[in-house]
Amino acid sequence: MNTNFKPKVLVAFYSRNSSTERLARAIAEGATGEGAEVRLRRAREVISPAAMAQVPGWTERAEQMNARYEAPTEADADWADAIVLGTPTRFGAISSELKAYIDGLGGLWFQGKLNGKVGSVFGATSSLHGGNESTLLSMYTPMAHLGLIIVPLGYADPAMFKAGTPYGATHVSKLDTLEPDADHLDVARFQGRRVATVARALRGGLPEAAAA
Structure with a gap:
């Protein structure tokens, strides 16, 4: 493995009330701390302004x-060694909004350009038992179709015994009255580190053209 390899990580998320946004930023921090180059992108609304x-x-x-984040593009996914997707349930x-972005990756899928990249997921809900785990597990399905190598968190860090899920970082905002606390943000940072580490291990040993 090329330990000097600088993995490229795309964190593409949708957030309406900032809970998922805060997790996304913590994941980006963790990946950056592990030496990754990170692109942080917010999916755009797909419903009408009236709604x-x-x-x-x-x-x-x-x-x-x-205004803070660019919209995720097909070029971002092509660029990345790892794609981390986040959504409210x-x-x-x-x-x-996030599903529309995934659906727009069909061209890369058809060309096989996503095969072998790392994939990971995170999310947030407003209510307790509001669907965090079912949402994260459902996101594994399109990742499998895209050819991504899915990286869950397991219990590979002490932070996992305090918050989050083994499938990815999560948060419950309780009707937007609670922001992610230190324990939940620690899980998100661990997710960023884990994704960057796995991407380096998987992609860093490839020939330059294949890893690009």
Whole structure:
């Protein structure tokens, strides 16, 4: 393994009320600390402005986050050695915003350009037992179709015995009254480190053209 290899990590997420955003930033911190180059991207809304206006603050928060993060692109996924996807749960499953991004990767899938890249997932819910684990497990399915090598967290770090799930970092905001605490952010940082470490091990030993 080339220990000097600098893995490229894409963290693509959707967040409406910042819980998933905070986990995404902690994952990026962990990956960066492990020597990775990170692109942090927020998926864009796919519903109408009129529908967004029915939820107080949604439009304003979306504008603020979109000013902070570029939208994820097909080129970002092509660039990355590892793709980490994050979403709030929507009725026990992935948000339509992040799913739309995944669905847009069909061209890369057809060319086989995603085969062998690392894949990992994280998410947040508003309510206790609101679908965190079912959402993360459901995200493994498109990752398998894309040819990603799925990297769960297991219990490979002491942080995992305090928060999160073995499938990925999570948070419960309790109707957006709680931000991710130190324990949950520690899990997210561990996820970033783990993804970067595995990507280095898998991709760092490849010939330069194959790892690009």
